[in-house]
Amino acid sequence: MTSAKPEHTLAVALRGIVKRFPGVTANDRANLEVRRGEIHALLGENGAGKTSLMNVLYGIYHPDEGEIWVKGRRVTIHSPHDAITLGIGMIHQQFRLVQTHTVLENVILGLRERFFFPEQSARPRILALAEKYGLKVDPDARIWQLSAGEQQRVEILKALYRGVEILIMDEPTSMLTPGEALELLHILRRMTAEGLTVIFITHKLEEVMEVSDRVTVMRAGKSIATLETAQTNVRELAQLMVGRDVLFRLEKKAVTPGAPVLKVENLNVVSDKGLPAVVNLSLEVRAGEILGIAGVSGNGQRELVEAIAGLRPVSGGKILFQGEDVTQTPPRMRIERGIGFVPGERWMALIPSMSVAENMILKNYARPPIGRKVFLDAEAVATHADTLIREYAISTPNRQTPIKRLSGGNIQRALLAREMTERPALLLVAQPTSGLDVGATETIWNLLLEERARGAAVLLISDDLKEAMALSDRLAVLFEGQIMGEFTAQTMDLEKIGLMMAGALRQPTAEPTAGEPA
Amino acid sequence: MPDFVAGLLENLLTILVTVVLAIPAAIRAGTPLLYGTLGEVYAERSGILNLGMEGMMIMGAVSGFAAAQTTGSAALGILTAALVGGLFALIHAFASITLRVNQVVSGLALTMLGLGISSLMGKQFVGQPLAARLQPLEIPVLSNLPIVGELFFQFDLMVYLSIVLVPVLWFFLYKTRLGITLRSVGENPAAADALGVDVTFVRYAAVVFGGMMAGIGGSYLSISYAPAWIEGMTAGAGWIVVALTIFAMWDPSRALLGAYLFGGVRVLQFRLQPLGISPNLLNMLPYLLTILVLWLSSDQAAKRRIGAPAALMTAYAREER
Ligand SMILES: Nc1ncnc2c1ncn2[C@@H]1O[C@H](COP(=O)(O)OP(=O)(O)OP(=O)(O)O)[C@@H](O)[C@H]1O
Ligand SMILES: [Mg+2]
Numbered sequence: 001m002t003s004a005k006p007e008h009t010l011a012v013a014l015r016g017i018v019k020r021f022p023g024v025t026a027n028d029r030a031n032l033e034v035r036r037g038e039i040h041a042l043l044g045e046n047g048a049g050k051t052s053l054m055n056v057l058y059g060i061y062h063p064d065e066g067e068i069w070v071k072g073r074r075v076t077i078h079s080p081h082d083a084i085t086l087g088i089g090m091i092h093q094q095f096r097l098v099q100t101h102t103v104l105e106n107v108i109l110g111l112r113e114r115f116f117f118p119e120q121s122a123r124p125r126i127l128a129l130a131e132k133y134g135l136k137v138d139p140d141a142r143i144w145q146l147s148a149g150e151q152q153r154v155e156i157l158k159a160l161y162r163g164v165e166i167l168i169m170d171e172p173t174s175m176l177t178p179g180e181a182l183e184l185l186h187i188l189r190r191m192t193a194e195g196l197t198v199i200f201i202t203h204k205l206e207e208v209m210e211v212s213d214r215v216t217v218m219r220a221g222k223s224i225a226t227l228e229t230a231q232t233n234v235r236e237l238a239q240l241m242v243g244r245d246v247l248f249r250l251e252k253k254a255v256t257p258g259a260p261v262l263k264v265e266n267l268n269v270v271s272d273k274g275l276p277a278v279v280n281l282s283l284e285v286r287a288g289e290i291l292g293i294a295g296v297s298g299n300g301q302r303e304l305v306e307a308i309a310g311l312r313p314v315s316g317g318k319i320l321f322q323g324e325d326v327t328q329t330p331p332r333m334r335i336e337r338g339i340g341f342v343p344g345e346r347w348m349a350l351i352p353s354m355s356v357a358e359n360m361i362l363k364n365y366a367r368p369p370i371g372r373k374v375f376l377d378a379e380a381v382a383t384h385a386d387t388l389i390r391e392y393a394i395s396t397p398n399r400q401t402p403i404k405r406l407s408g409g410n411i412q413r414a415l416l417a418r419e420m421t422e423r424p425a426l427l428l429v430a431q432p433t434s435g436l437d438v439g440a441t442e443t444i445w446n447l448l449l450e451e452r453a454r455g456a457a458v459l460l461i462s463d464d465l466k467e468a469m470a471l472s473d474r475l476a477v478l479f480e481g482q483i484m485g486e487f488t489a490q491t492m493d494l495e496k497i498g499l500m501m502a503g504a505l506r507q508p509t510a511e512p513t514a515g516e517p518a
Numbered sequence: 519m520p521d522f523v524a525g526l527l528e529n530l531l532t533i534l535v536t537v538v539l540a541i542p543a544a545i546r547a548g549t550p551l552l553y554g555t556l557g558e559v560y561a562e563r564s565g566i567l568n569l570g571m572e573g574m575m576i577m578g579a580v581s582g583f584a585a586a587q588t589t590g591s592a593a594l595g596i597l598t599a600a601l602v603g604g605l606f607a608l609i610h611a612f613a614s615i616t617l618r619v620n621q622v623v624s625g626l627a628l629t630m631l632g633l634g635i636s637s638l639m640g641k642q643f644v645g646q647p648l649a650a651r652l653q654p655l656e657i658p659v660l661s662n663l664p665i666v667g668e669l670f671f672q673f674d675l676m677v678y679l680s681i682v683l684v685p686v687l688w689f690f691l692y693k694t695r696l697g698i699t700l701r702s703v704g705e706n707p708a709a710a711d712a713l714g715v716d717v718t719f720v721r722y723a724a725v726v727f728g729g730m731m732a733g734i735g736g737s738y739l740s741i742s743y744a745p746a747w748i749e750g751m752t753a754g755a756g757w758i759v760v761a762l763t764i765f766a767m768w769d770p771s772r773a774l775l776g777a778y779l780f781g782g783v784r785v786l787q788f789r790l791q792p793l794g795i796s797p798n799l800l801n802m803l804p805y806l807l808t809i810l811v812l813w814l815s816s817d818q819a820a821k822r823r824i825g826a827p828a829a830l831m832t833a834y835a836r837e838e839r
Contacts, residue, residue, distance in 0.1 A: 058712075062837070079836075098702045099706070100705055404839050
């Protein structure tokens, strides 16, 4: 365990880490050196092995080979417990919080606090830490009552409370609103000012440029390069990651929109909590057109698409698809008529423990060539899966792999592949590129544009304003369930959109003309 | 008007008196259920469903009787029952936690195993009266009160012990460090693991504790309630415990209420029969009540997010995604 080395400036050194899973090598002699007190960005394509490497450092995965050095000492990390003892903390992309417990209970879990009423003895220290780092959160709130941003603060508090020196964050901004993300970056700065070391996994190159001191790029399980952030740029990073130039050039051909495919008239939808989520909303999407919906998440986007997909009852108004009223049509019938749906929450549309092949037939299993009478044609299922895996470049050991084992980007690709291959007349897509690397983002943007060129009507919901603006022919801004204004590709104005997202501006023409409550 | 309703009205007063007089008997009949339920609540709070309850209880009953009869000490009998119940639960723990076998399958196997072994082991004790009886505990003043003393203060130590355990286990679960740990493991083992909690150990401990409680519950039947060994004497009590755990919403304090209610139903089954109430109807009652409670509380439970532990019946492996 001991053997000192003159590497005091290094907080962490990973040398030649190999981690294999059945059919995949997640880490293939990966190296990483992180200096004390720096923010070190870890960059790489989906499935490059970033999360796996960090799980090795945190004791969640046992490496098959390789050395781990922490603060200048060679160590063996058997479990998260060992990692915590070494001053390492990790915040996973999927937060590891007990939803039904309070913030305090989550923070003290696993610690040798006072036996009786342990959470009470922890209160003053938690409040002090929260104060010091600007982590506002009610210590007695239950986790399920908190927003994603607040939950993340609880995760940070958990690490700080244990005296973390090296904090790993896996895609910390992917679930946050732009405002929350900015706040997080400030908090990280404050932590490094106190001497903490931060390892930060992200797909957003601007964040790397903005916040990190150095950056390591991974590809196919290997570390390709470590650079000083000040001496690199977005283009070089993207190029290193993907192994080719990422141009962010979209092949947006001119398409003359056709007939309206979707018409929504004075739609009213209620949220899970029973509150109005969509209010007297009207919109129209034509064939060969992408209508983008921008807005801070939680302003009715989810309820809107779910209502159109038939997964949520409508409390008022009408949904017309290709001229026919489908307001009361069951979801299965809407699928058959040609409505495709990619929800923002992946697991709403995929079954984690089922294989890639099985997930790929969830929509067309009842029809030939897949379904024949009561049986499935195993060969057709296999061919269907293999075709999609090839055409959409889904990286998976094989078609029998449970889909939950794939990396985030590949899960998303698989979902899009299943929906697009049905060639729907209307495609509802929410957050299509959340968690995806720049290469995959580019691919998926082009796939969506191909759908548009084919003549599909696309309704795109995105929290990422850059994405919404890049893809949309028309962009509507949603605030508290109402459309505040609409822009065409030519009239998009970042400042106005921002004001509308905050509810501070409303286009006079966007006032609902009909259905105003009497 | 249906016959049984007419009969019911006619005998309303008699029924009322019968019900009140049945309270002590209900408490006695509810005691093994209470032990079992407290144990199952703990096991399920750690995320492990143990359908071997019936098997563990009957093993407790037979081994408790055997030990008490051969040593002449009721206390040793109860202790043995706890050990045997714990050992039996260990089988389930190993299968469902270490081998990650389906928990339903492993629990059912345990029940069948327990019923089989107990009937084999108990052959020699059938028909023997227990020599080492548990005496009612004399409580100064209270036990001598007229009526009230008769009704509520003539129980033996095992009854009082189970009642004392209710607040103790409630307090442990909600107000102590280990209680928070236990509940966290049942809700989100990955979260607990990431903070260095030994998920496997916590689950083993909870399941074994559940088995020990089941064993004690079973031994109450053969050492105090009967007191004798009768083959198959748990008569489905283990299954009622499984339903009771749900009825109690995985909360020790509600387990007390449920156990006496269900115990009461068991007793009234016999006492109300002469008054024209079908025992089959009463037999269904525990299960109907469970469904009713689930239905009534589901809305409130969903709002406050109480209910089944989120990770109930899911095995955990650190490297698994
Ligand atoms: N527990 C596991 N079981 C099986 N395969 C796994 C497991 N964890 C990771 N893998 C595989 O290892 C590879 C690397 O995955 P990893 O999650 O480390 O990628 P990543 O760089 O974090 O990607 P993303 O940006 O999509 O999160 C992937 O092919 C993934 O399928
Ligand atoms: Mg990852």
